[in-house]
Amino acid sequence: MSTQTEPSFFLKHEFAIRRIHSLLGVVPIGLYMCVHLTTNASLMAGPGAFQRMVNQIHSLGPALPVVEWGFIFLPLLFHAFIGIWIAMTGESNTDRYKYTANRRYRFQRITGYIAFIYITMHVFHLHGWFHFGPWLDYIATPLGMAQFKPYNAASSLAHAMDGVFWPAFYLVGVLSCVYHFANGLWTAGITWGLWVSPAAQKRASMLCGGIGLLVGIISITAWVGALTVDPKEARIVEDRMYEAGLESGAVFDDPHKRSAPEAVESEEAETDADASAADEAAASDEKTAEPETPAAE
Known part of the structure; x- marks a missing residue:
């Protein structure tokens, strides 16, 4: 009597899962990434331009978390976990076949x-x-997270990018996302049968490479702006x-x-104190520099 192992859910529905994974990588995830980077790149036009775009997003009010989770985070998590499964079950043969596609x-x-x-x-x-x-007050903020404040978009982003680690982390991370998107766009076209022949794939490779280059420039612009x-x-x-x-x-x-307004007031107080100290020092120097009037004989 033969005993056959029942295939897993993923293997049983692999065809559909791979296509959903591929589609979500382009829409909405890839599309959102392009919009997100373009919004951040508006920093180069000044904090006011960036703030206007952020205000438009947050004008959704209570509906914003629903939009974020329904159209961004849940598709992103699905794409990520399925992508990890595909990567872990796939085999790389670049050691044996050093082709560009490999x-x-x-x-x-x-x-x-x-x-x-x-x-x-x-x-x-x-x-x-x-x-x-409660999550923000007792978990995220004490850990130094949740740094971005939508109504103080540019200034809070600038403070979040202080130091060396975070700028380097963001540069490597965002460029990795750009490559993953551009190359994934090419493989998605193959998955969905948009470019099948070698000639079509070559043209698509140039197209996707150009898109990747453009999005990469936008991402670096956003990084420099921050x-x-x-x-x-x-x-x-x-x-x-x-106001x-x-x-x-x-x-x-x-x-x-x-x-936090108290943080700003503290900075302003320190600035005022420094200015007052500088004025007092300047006045003292002027007084010292005044020539003494000789006494009348």
């Missing part, structure tokens, strides 16, 4: 792992993953826009979406 497949796996780690930390570092108060913005000047613009938004009803009053 190398690209290997880089696709490597950048997939990097992208998974990067996106997990990126969302936690800037957004905290969940928007409800590193070069002046947080103090940005905070002035953001606060002005926030105007409250009056017009364009923004919602949510303390979790703003940087």
Whole structure:
């Protein structure tokens, strides 16, 4: 009597799962990444331009978490876990067959792992993953996460990118995502039968490479913008826009979406104290430099 092992759920539905995985990598994940990077690149036009785009996103109010989880995070998690399963069950043969396509497949796996780690930390570092108060107050914020404040978009992003580690982490991570998307776009076309012949695949390779180059330039622009913005000047613009938004009803009053005012007041107090000390020192120097009037004989 023969005993056959029942195939797993993934193997039984592998055809459909792979196609869903491929489709989600392009829409909505790839499309969202392009929009997200373009939004961040608007920093180069100034903190006001960036803040306007962020305000438009957060004008969804309570519906925003539903949109994020329904159209971004859940598809992303599905794509990530299925991608890890595909990468772990697949075999790389670049040692035996050093073809360009084989190398690209290997880089696709490597950048997939990097992208998974990067996106997990990126969302936690800037957004905290969940928007409800107790999670932010007692878990994310004490760990130094959830650094991004939507109503102080540019200034909070600039503070989050302080140091050496985070800028390097973001540069490696975002470029890995760009490669993974561009090469995945090419493989998705093969999966869905859009380019089958060698000639069509060659043309598609050039097209996807061009898309990857363009998105890479946008991502580096966003990265440079985050590193070069002046947080103090940005905070002035953001606060002005926030007050105007409250009056017009364009923004919602949510303390979790703003940087702590006491931190700003402390910085301003320190600045005022430094300015006062400098004025006193200058006055003292002027007094010392005044020539003494000779006494009348």
